[in-house]
Amino acid sequence: MSTPEHLFPENFWWGSATSATQCEGASREGGRGPNVWDFWHEKEPGKFHNQVGSCEASTFYKNYKNDIALMKELGHNSFRTSISWSRLIPAGTGEVNPEAVAFYNNMIDELIKQGIEPVINLFHFDLPVPLVEKGGWESRETVEAFAEYAEKCFELFGHKVNYWFTQNEPIVPVEAGYLNVYHWPCVVDFKRAAQVAYHSILANACAIERYRKAGLDGKIGIILNLSPTYARSDSPEDQKAAHMADLFCTRAFLDPVTKGAYPRELVELLKEHDQLPAYDKADLEIIAANTIDVLGFNYYQPRRVKSRDVAPAADAPFVPENFYDFYEMPGRKMNEHRGWEIYEKGIYDTLLDLRDNYDNIEVYISENGMGVEGEKRFEVDGQIQDDYRIDFISDHLKWIHKASEEGSRVRGYHLWTFIDCWSWLNAYKNRYGFVSLDLETQERTIKKSGLWFRDVAQQNGF
Numbered sequence: 004m005s006t007p008e009h010l011f012p013e014n015f016w017w018g019s020a021t022s023a024t025q026c027e028g029a030s031r032e033g034g035r036g037p038n039v040w041d042f043w044h045e046k047e048p049g050k051f052h053n054q055v056g057s058c059e060a061s062t063f064y065k066n067y068k069n070d071i072a073l074m075k076e077l078g079h080n081s082f083r084t085s086i087s088w089s090r091l092i093p094a095g096t097g098e099v100n101p102e103a104v105a106f107y108n109n110m111i112d113e114l115i116k117q118g119i120e121p122v123i124n125l126f127h128f129d130l131p132v133p134l135v136e137k138g139g140w141e142s143r144e145t146v147e148a149f150a151e152y153a154e155k156c157f158e159l160f161g162h163k164v165n166y167w168f169t170q171n172e173p174i175v176p177v178e179a180g181y182l183n184v185y186h187w188p189c190v191v192d193f194k195r196a197a198q199v200a201y202h203s204i205l206a207n208a209c210a211i212e213r214y215r216k217a218g219l220d221g222k223i224g225i226i227l228n229l230s231p232t233y234a235r236s237d238s239p240e241d242q243k244a245a246h247m248a249d250l251f252c253t254r255a256f257l258d259p260v261t262k263g264a265y266p267r268e269l270v271e272l273l274k275e276h277d278q279l280p281a282y283d284k285a286d287l288e289i290i291a292a293n294t295i296d297v298l299g300f301n302y303y304q305p306r307r308v309k310s311r312d313v314a315p316a317a318d319a320p321f322v323p324e325n326f327y328d329f330y331e332m333p334g335r336k337m338n339e340h341r342g343w344e345i346y347e348k349g350i351y352d353t354l355l356d357l358r359d360n361y362d363n364i365e366v367y368i369s370e371n372g373m374g375v376e377g378e379k380r381f382e383v384d385g386q387i388q389d390d391y392r393i394d395f396i397s398d399h400l401k402w403i404h405k406a407s408e409e410g411s412r413v414r415g416y417h418l419w420t421f422i423d424c425w426s427w428l429n430a431y432k433n434r435y436g437f438v439s440l441d442l443e444t445q446e447r448t449i450k451k452s453g454l455w456f457r458d459v460a461q462q463n464g465f
């Protein structure tokens with residue numbers, strides 16, 4: 004093999020990511036309690052693509068051994084999944100389910116046995132129903148419940164897991180649930196959204212505090228979906244719009260977890276508009292004292308904005324989009340299946356932002372990927388020829404490599420996802436995996452991109 008043109012730092016993580024609800028299945032087995040997705044699917048199946056819920060997902064709960072062997076075959080040295088809160092503690096608080104303890108122990112042991120670093124996340128949009136019924140993340144009680152759940156996970160698995168993440172994309176339950184009406188509870192209410200956002204950030208800090216108290220010597224962080232914000236033009240109005248979008252969508256999450264405090268400007272703005280969430284001084288101290296060791300950075304698309312053409316009416320409800328409008332750049336490259344722009348350089352711009360403005364925090368790409376509908380049409384001799392995915396990944400890796408050469412402490416790349424998995428409202432519409440899944444038979448078949456990635460991992464570059 005020739006030396007790769009893009010050689011990555013030693014011990015770079017090559018792998019993929021998924022989450023419990025999206026891959027495990029067996030949602031009514033092994034003593035698992037229902038989570039918000041089970042509850043919502045039962046109520047309104049029509050909201051989900053082809054009415055398919057996560058009940059069976061991609062059967063990782065039963066097939067984890069074979070799936071981990073497959074990961075090994077594809078050169079993975081690391082893999083991220085989450086623990087299902089409602090599997091481990093079905094009522095959200097209190098009693099621990101022994102079958103879940105056995106499953107997660109076996110799964111983690113199997114990864115270690117195969118030489119794959121287990122990267123474990125604690126919360127990926129999947130609140131247990133008893134907590135949903137008590138107000139979900141709007142309630143301070145959920146923060147406490149989460150801290151207890153996290154502590155239990157550290158106690159059970161902390162001696163063998165070196166990398167922990169508290170949450171995946173905390174902005175999603177906030178935006179999708181309380182502003183944009185596409186996750187439960189589907190309301191538009193900024194003040195409630197702000198409460199949920201604040202409680203998620205506080206819960207992250209409380210879990211970190213418990214981790215450090217446990218005296219474990221691994222690393223702990225959070226996973227954020229950071230979309231770099233680009234203004235339509237250099238005009239002061241467009242620049243201001245970009246600044247505001249960045250403040251609400253990025254800095255409102257990134258600053259408290261890395262610097263221990265919210266941007267002053269955001270606090271003042273919410274105060275002025277009477278939108279501050281309820282908070283407690285002692286809790287702010289917990290946030291200040293418990294910042295992350297490592298950041299997971301999910302990257303799919305940039306955020307492009309412009310100034311609003313029309314100012315919001317004086318009595319319009321307070322929402323972030325009162326301060327900016329989204330902008331579709333002419334000629335942009337799109338993944339039409341998902342409706343997301345593809346802009347590879349965005350990953351580099353964010354890595355440099357982290358290098359320059361966030362103390363060059365250790366970071367890894369915890370998700371990046373391309374969902375495609377109807378991949379079957381690309382099948383030749385039983386294998387999906389997903390050259391578009393190979394191009395997508397290598398185009399992003401080039402920018403990651405450049406950022407690394409320029410001093411970013413980027414330490415890994417995980418594709419979303421390993422085996423095609425269930426995706427929230429889109430269920431199985433778009434396929435993201437290195438490995439395709441036959442929904443009838445559950446048969447797994449490696450795609451062309453999986454084999455290509457194995458070579459990249461083996462050469463530590465391409």
Ligand code: BGP
Nearest residue numbers: 022171172374419426427429433
């Ligand atoms: C991220 C989530 C994942 C995954 C991915 C793809 O935001 O962390 O859970 O689903 O996006 O998005 P989607 O499934 O909506 O196509």
